[in-house]
Amino acid sequence: MAQNKKGEFSKKENELADFANAISHPARVAILKQIADRETCICGEIVEVLPLAQSTVSQHLKELLKAELINGEVDGTKSCYCINWKTFEKFEKTFNEFFKKANSHNPKCC
């Protein structure tokens, strides 16, 4: 963008946006799904399942880490990831208090 105006918005607004941004790509949704579905944490199995190169998957994992949607751990030569449910819960809470407060599903509306 010509200028980045994100700093002009509130902390909560940015937090919600950042969370949403982390899951705003189908590849990252698919990665989260894979991690959530497995009993134990996984790593490069994701690469086998997704239609993306290893480096691309690694980049997406990095973004998910940055947004704290997942936790990562090195295990020998492998890397192991799991869902950070705390962040999901926090998001759900913030999301609800942000949007549902004034919401009586207004019938006056268009």
Add this chain to the structure above:
Amino acid sequence: MAQNKKGEFSKKENELADFANAISHPARVAILKQIADRETCICGEIVEVLPLAQSTVSQHLKELLKAELINGEVDGTKSCYCINWKTFEKFEKTFNEFFKKANSHNPKCC
């Protein structure tokens, strides 16, 4: 991107990503908040409240419409928007069934 791989992911994955994408910018979060908070639908009042030019706000509104997060209605020279709660509910449902199914907040995990 070099190539767009979004078509290689499932419908559900893309739906979740699209919804998230619509709220992945603090300006759009702020716009949704404004609309949700008012009794009646509003229009260019948003422009007064946000630190963005009128054309930029209009663009964001267009995106929110496209994602069906809001409904719009023309009222004279003014445009009137309101939250499309149906989409929010649908998202919540999809989100939960997608991520919470296998989730026992796995203690084996890192």
Add this chain to the structure above:
DNA sequence: ATACTATATCGCAAATATACGATTATATAA
């Protein structure tokens, strides 16, 4: 008809995101 108001659209510039191959770093195996 003319002026005014509100909003959408267009065209452009700059910033970010996506994707990949090549390379690097680290751990394990031989």
Add this chain to the structure above:
DNA sequence: TTATATAATCGTATATTTGCGATATAGTAT
């Protein structure tokens, strides 16, 4: 040590997003 395997990072090309001013469009008022 050397080879192998796994995953992160770098460099780069391209696509998309963000933002604004200018313009277009359409309703309302004079």
